[in-house]
Amino acid sequence: MTGDPVGSEPVRVEVGLGDRAYDILIGPGLTERAGAEIAARMPGVRAAIVTDENVAGAHLEAFAAGLAAADIASTSIVVAPGERTKSFERLQDVVDGILSARLERRDIVVALGGGVVGDLAGFASGIVRRGMRFVQVPTSLLAQVDSSVGGKTGINTAQGKNLVGLFHQPQLVLADTGVLDTLPEREFRAGYAEVAKYGLIDRPEFFQWLEANWREVFAGGQARTQAIAESCRAKAEVVARDEFETGDRALLNLGHTFGHALEAAVDYDGARLVHGEGVAIGMALAHRFSARLNQCSPDDATRVERHLSAVGLPTRMQDIPGSLPDAERLLSYIAQDKKVTRGALTFILTHGIGQSFVAKDVPASEVLSFLRENHPG
Template sequence: MTATVTVEVGLGDRAYDILIGPGLIARSGAEIARRLPGVRTAIVTDRNVAAAHLDSLTEGLAAGGIESVPIVLAPGEKTKSFDALQEVVDGVLSARLERGDAVVALGGGVIGDLAGFAAGIVRRGMNFVQMPTSLLAQVDSSVGGKTGINSSRGKNLVGVFHQPRVVLADTGVLDTLPEREFRAGYAEVAKYGLIDRPEFFAWLEKNWREVFAGGAARTEAIAQSCRAKAEVVARDEFETGDRALLNLGHTFGHALEAATGYDSARLVHGEGVAIGMALAHRFSARLNLASPDDAARVEAHLAAVDLPWRMADIAGPLPDAERLLGYIAQDKKVSRGALTFILTRGIGQSFIARDVPASEVLSFLRENHPG
């Protein structure tokens, strides 16, 4: 049995732990009660995760003396909506939970973002616990306090920063993930190496098969990813500075998700990030910021783990380059109309590029558009 690893997110009196390892659902009641004694909880989850893990979590909470009420939603990206937010808010209020009680997110990034947003606004802010059940959520969305829902205008445009009190990343649940979902989460793991940890990216190139297989290598990859994100969040909680580096691949990726109507049959978030990271490296090479060899290395690794890495890998037609540029211009990373991208000078040398000319982006999109 792999030991539990603890990573701290250092935010002063709002600091919290990320616990990583197997068996944490069973220990959830004890871990939460130690931090939030006497708390009652609402468990927000989706039908797929509920079928696999809700009973175990209910039992784990009860073992620690914690009452819970479930709020079970439809699965998929389209659940990050105003309608689902209303359903969660109504469920929390109808359960008569108080401000000192907690909302527990049991699921992937969609559930974590939605439940966290609800926790941040109900009764002007309730306690929040993240229990991520996907690799993507364990290494990215569950850490750092970003919450929100999608709008018809774009992804994650409505939300708040609301930090959890603890993150319980049970690595055992990853064994139940569909292979496609695990691969999609791996894109976010690779991202941390590409941002500023070239030695981690090299380690992944050698050890990705062991990460996929499980055990100590998987726990190590998750812990390294969480340490990388925790360090950035501690420096820049509200993304006014270098936390924006965590968006490597996301500006292109979010545009592609919007362009496919958030249809998970065509593209899930991690796949969008994978294509976005490849495009960011290829765009950097086009601007003579980095070597084409680095872009080729990124593409080769993504291809090796069977992730999509070009727009042509997305099933079905895409809007033209002008429409894609429109989605990019609507992205949150835009400031006063100027296009901001995370670009790179090489593997592990990402930086924030402001005032990127829209004409360059449009030309690049035309060159790489499958149509």
């Protein structure tokens, strides 16, 4: 794996979208420096900071002080933590908070938090005044390497995850690696699933590097910054080629079709399953399903499962506490997935480590049979 040297200056990764290109800055201390970085790019703005109760307790005061030091006036909108906050009701709360602060279209909405806050705040910023400027300050590993980059925003419904939303690119992403030290270990592990995903999509040498260095990534320092930067480069390259997911950006959903169905199956109960854990199980299932269809070697599926298990991630449906709906119900959640086209099932499958591909028109009967075989019941 290649990476920029890590020093006092943050690593910079550009998302190349022409006149809408933006920077991802990665390194320690960016939460306190955020005001200066924002003011340098967007002078004279005011801000609405959207965050959750957990992040607010740890980081909001220092973050708001950093904005104030850069002469950026701000208002804070604090929501409950957890996937269930991505709802119509909480979206209305955030929209009302932005409008009550009398922010204008050229002002900014800042998402200070994990993927839930980023998706919710990003959606709100995209619809208030028909589109406000938006800054991502992701505080979880999962958000830093995945959801904060690429402009996907949205909320969940009873029918499935992220079915209502829009593409709305941020102006800037500030990934402070230091704040990850305050993450619960379970959340860090869940975010690591998305890091591993980039190796499994099309960077086999990165996956091999992670197999050898994951302990150092968890410990922090240079290896962590390198892993985050490599993940962001991987996603930035795909987003620049396919911003609206009409082609190979769909590869970024490796593991997500199964994972999203499992999240819906537990009603987004974070005590039972968080997003990254769903992705980990989903990636293991995608490799096992590929092996079942003779698309990859069973040894590759075993290798993926072995690595995810080594870092403490779940890899099988029976790893989820409590009971799950039957295979037919799980298939119904898959059929609601955004990657379904005219009812045809689309999966991200693989020919081996780092050789994923988009498989269209996957027979529902094959999926159902596979789900029955892997169902804990």
